[in-house]
Amino acid sequence: MIKKMGKILAIDDNEDILFALKLLLKPYVELVVTTSDPNEIPKLMGKESFDVMLLDMNFTQDAISGQEGFYWLDKILEIDPGAVVLFITAYGDAEKAVKAIKAGATDFILKPWQNEKIIATISSALKLRESKHEVDNLKQKQKEYTEAIDKPFVDFIGESAKMRAVFTAIQKVAKTDANVLILGENGTGKELVARALYRNSARKDEIFLSIDLGSISESLFESELFGHEKGAFTDAKKEKPSRFEVAHNGTLFLDEIGNLSLPLQAKLLTAIERREITRVGSNKPTKVDVRLICATNNDVHQLVSAGQFRQDLLYRINTVEIHLPPLRERTEDIPILTKHFLAIYAKKYKKNLKGITADAQKKLQQYLWPGNVRELQHAIERAIIMCESDNLQSEDFFLTGSKERCADIDMETYNLDQIEKNVITKVLKQYNGNITQASTELGITRTSLYRRMEKYGL
Numbered sequence: 312m313i314k315k316m317g318k319i320l321a322i323d324d325n326e327d328i329l330f331a332l333k334l335l336l337k338p339y340v341e342l343v344v345t346t347s348d349p350n351e352i353p354k355l356m357g358k359e360s361f362d363v364m365l366l367d368m369n370f371t372q373d374a375i376s377g378q379e380g381f382y383w384l385d386k387i388l389e390i391d392p393g394a395v396v397l398f399i400t401a402y403g404d405a406e407k408a409v410k411a412i413k414a415g416a417t418d419f420i421l422k423p424w425q426n427e428k429i430i431a432t433i434s435s436a437l438k439l440r441e442s443k444h445e446v447d448n449l450k451q452k453q454k455e456y457t458e459a460i461d462k463p464f465v466d467f468i469g470e471s472a473k474m475r476a477v478f479t480a481i482q483k484v485a486k487t488d489a490n491v492l493i494l495g496e497n498g499t500g501k502e503l504v505a506r507a508l509y510r511n512s513a514r515k516d517e518i519f520l521s522i523d524l525g526s527i528s529e530s531l532f533e534s535e536l537f538g539h540e541k542g543a544f545t546d547a548k549k550e551k552p553s554r555f556e557v558a559h560n561g562t563l564f565l566d567e568i569g570n571l572s573l574p575l576q577a578k579l580l581t582a583i584e585r586r587e588i589t590r591v592g593s594n595k596p597t598k599v600d601v602r603l604i605c606a607t608n609n610d611v612h613q614l615v616s617a618g619q620f621r622q623d624l625l626y627r628i629n630t631v632e633i634h635l636p637p638l639r640e641r642t643e644d645i646p647i648l649t650k651h652f653l654a655i656y657a658k659k660y661k662k663n664l665k666g667i668t669a670d671a672q673k674k675l676q677q678y679l680w681p682g683n684v685r686e687l688q689h690a691i692e693r694a695i696i697m698c699e700s701d702n703l704q705s706e707d708f709f710l711t712g713s714k715e716r717c718a719d720i721d722m723e724t725y726n727l728d729q730i731e732k733n734v735i736t737k738v739l740k741q742y743n744g745n746i747t748q749a750s751t752e753l754g755i756t757r758t759s760l761y762r763r764m765e766k767y768g769l
């Protein structure tokens with residue numbers, strides 16, 4: 312039953328009813344305020360935050376239409392959109408009840424009432440009000456967390472033509488609800504793109520939920536992504552909502568989608584196609600409305616050709632594709648990124664640094680950055696910690712030499728085929744046999760590289 316909690320406002324033109332209500336509710340609730348004049352409602356609501364309001368439907372004698380009640384319901388909801396209003400009427404019928412609920416009332420009480428029934432209804436209404444408060448608090452917290460998490464992501468830097476094309480694509484796509492697939496090597500800024508899309512979308516006030524699919528084990532995938540009911544399996548001590556449900560109305564960022572096994576791809580596809588999920592241990596599907604942004608550092612089209620990624624899933628997630636170029640293909644961005652990270656870390660480590668020497672900057676320009684912007688960021692942080700002078704020096708950067716762009720190639724022979732073979736061997740070694748990266752570096756297609764490898768028996 313109701314613990315002595317909750318504040319109630321009862322509005323009825325019949326003083327006897329108000330008196331009876333006060334007497335009935337006083338032992339259970341913290342405060343009962345009554346008024347026979349509905350015009351008092353705004354003033355009373357200004358003074359006190361009521362949890363539940365009991366509102367008569369008809370205030371003029373002999374009136375049975377309920378119009379006045381609906382008028383005051385509107386006023387109450389205008390003042391407090393989260394108000395929990397219970398209509399009271401002696402002339403209640405199913406039709407009016409439905410109309411009242413549609414208009415925003417929470418429930419309906421018929422006069423004359425049974426005491427237990429009215430107390431039970433008010434008790435549920437108080438619980439509803441409490442849940443509404445909790446939801447509001449959680450939404451507020453979520454907003455604050457998102458803003459805090461988003462802060463480091465606000466600076467998305469790049470001046471190169473390739474990055475300008477990415478920024479233009481983000482501007483065009485963000486406002487639409489289209490599913491976006493972001494492709495790019497590790498550390499190129501895929502999550503930055505996802506957050507920029509979210510921040511500029513119509514769903515910006517809802518949740519942004521990021522899931523690293525690569526970090527979820529196969530056995531836990533289904534319950535992690537789709538949730539489970541209590542007792543669905545041995546360890547399911549409590550029910551768990553699916554990530555889709557948590558992200559409902561918001562944006563779901565599925566990172567490392569290329570790492571999903573084929574059976575899990577099938578499950579994900581069903582959820583996306585039907586726009587509903589079914590928790591493990593339940594047979595009741597729940598509708599979900601999310602904007603999907605996916606990312607991968609794999610060559611997903613190549614995975615499709617190799618039968619390792621479902622084509623139908625790819626078509627569902629790549630309404631628009633955004634390609635993030637690796638840093639070595641936009642070396643003109645290195646100076647501005649250097650400046651940016653230098654300012655951040657000099658402040659963090661309280662170092663009074665002027666900048667970076669021309670030699671050191673040249674070293675950064677020549678390096679291939681296999682870890683892309685993330686690697687540059689870490690290299691600068693480390694250099695700032697190590698630096699003992701006014702400017703970052705070449706020696707402050709410990710870059711793995713093998714990944715430096717080779718300025719010249721030993722010409723032991725002038726045979727062009729032999730030179731080509733040597734260069735390809737060198738580049739393949741440099742990228743540990745990664746065909747995509749090697750072909751990009753060589754400026755040829757993957758197919759051409761394969762053809763040449765076959766030709767030279769590599």
Ligand SMILES: Nc1ncnc2c1ncn2[C@@H]1O[C@H](COP(=O)(O)OP(=O)(O)OP(=O)(O)O)[C@@H](O)[C@H]1O
Nearest residue numbers: 466467468469496497498499500501502503684685
């Ligand atoms: N253009 C950029 N401007 C500023 N910072 C950037 C830029 N690109 C990447 N970064 C920074 O580099 C780091 C890596 O970025 P992010 O996590 O978005 O990359 P990713 O492509 O999602 O990486 P992974 O594939 O490893 O998950 C982050 O700290 C990010 O803030």
